[in-house]
Amino acid sequence: MRLLCGMETMTRKKDLSFIENIFVKSATILAVRCWETDDFYELDLHLPQAKPEGWTTAQRIATRISNFHYCDYTPAKWDVETKTCTLFIDGSHTGRGSQWLRTLEAGSELHYASIDSVRHAPVPGTVPVFIGDHTAIGHFSALQQLAGKQANTTGFMMVNKAAHKEMVAENCSWLNLHTICRHEDYFTQLDNYLAELPPENSYIFYLAGNSKLVGNTRKFLRQLGIDNASIKAQGFW
Numbered sequence: 019m020r021l022l023c024g025m026e027t028m029t030r031k032k033d034l035s036f037i038e039n040i041f042v043k044s045a046t047i048l049a050v051r052c053w054e055t056d057d058f059y060e061l062d063l064h065l066p067q068a069k070p071e072g073w074t075t076a077q078r079i080a081t082r083i084s085n086f087h088y089c090d091y092t093p094a095k096w097d098v099e100t101k102t103c104t105l106f107i108d109g110s111h112t113g114r115g116s117q118w119l120r121t122l123e124a125g126s127e128l129h130y131a132s133i134d135s136v137r138h139a140p141v142p143g144t145v146p147v148f149i150g151d152h153t154a155i156g157h158f159s160a161l162q163q164l165a166g167k168q169a170n171t172t173g174f175m176m177v178n179k180a181a182h183k184e185m186v187a188e189n190c191s192w193l194n195l196h197t198i199c200r201h202e203d204y205f206t207q208l209d210n211y212l213a214e215l216p217p218e219n220s221y222i223f224y225l226a227g228n229s230k231l232v233g234n235t236r237k238f239l240r241q242l243g244i245d246n247a248s249i250k251a252q253g254f255w
């Protein structure tokens with residue numbers, strides 16, 4: 019993993035428009051780590067104005083990418099005492115978020131409009147099953163943290179390329195995920211994965227990532243007889 023360091027502050031609050039200055043909050047980027055695949059980033063943040071002690075559900079941080087352009091990312095691995103967290107961001111596409119990611123260095127300032135609940139939270143007495151793509155690594159990590167260290171979580175994730183499977187296993191070892199590649203047969207593999215889940219547990223299925231994938235996965239689970247109340251779905255992009 020490459021560690022990107024630098025003393026220069028890329029964006030200053032004085033660079034913001036008059037209107038954005040009214041509502042935008044600041045965080046400091048403590049570290050930027052780029053996966054060896056060169057397309058996925060981890061940002062460690064210090065959020066002095068945030069109140070992570072109140073995060074009882076997964077959150078979204080509306081992050082300023084450029085003038086009046088905000089992207090939602092998911093704070094994960096937060097620490098209440100230090101007000102720090104990590105964002106896991108896919109930079110493999112041509113969106114403005116990807117371009118912005120490549121400009122970041124440790125010491126840069128990050129601006130955000132708000133941090134809000136996504137209303138997904140673990141349900142006591144149930145086992146969380148995470149299903150989605152790699153943009154949901156932060157979301158699933160947040161749910162894992164909320165479920166607690168003793169929680170027995172499991173999951174199924176589609177990644178862009180074969181090397182990402184290794185990267186997820188290496189860099190996100192706290193997530194117990196079965197990973198498959200984009201070119202593999204998603205629904206056949208998902209069916210096999212679900213068939214292996216021990217039948218005695220009560221499961222809640224958390225779906226997140228590409229909106230079409232999330233929608234089709236929900237339909238698939240419903241066809242298998244899983245009731246709506248056991249499925250929590252959040253389309254991301």
Ligand SMILES: Cc1cc2nc3c(=O)[nH]c(=O)nc-3n(C[C@H](O)[C@H](O)[C@H](O)COP(=O)(O)OP(=O)(O)OC[C@H]3O[C@@H](n4cnc5c(N)ncnc54)[C@H](O)[C@@H]3O)c2cc1C
Nearest residue numbers: 078090091092106107108111113114115116153156254255
């Ligand atoms: C609640 C919430 C939490 C989220 N958390 C995360 C997170 O933790 N990590 C993360 O990486 N993303 C996360 N996302 C998704 C992220 O906000 C979107 O990917 C966003 O579109 C990126 O903005 P952009 O400006 O780069 O691209 P946009 O300008 O929005 O999109 C440009 C083009 O790229 C496509 N695109 C967008 N994202 C991807 C992608 N990942 N792969 C391929 N094509 C893409 C779009 O469909 C569009 O065609 C989250 C979204 C939501 C709603």
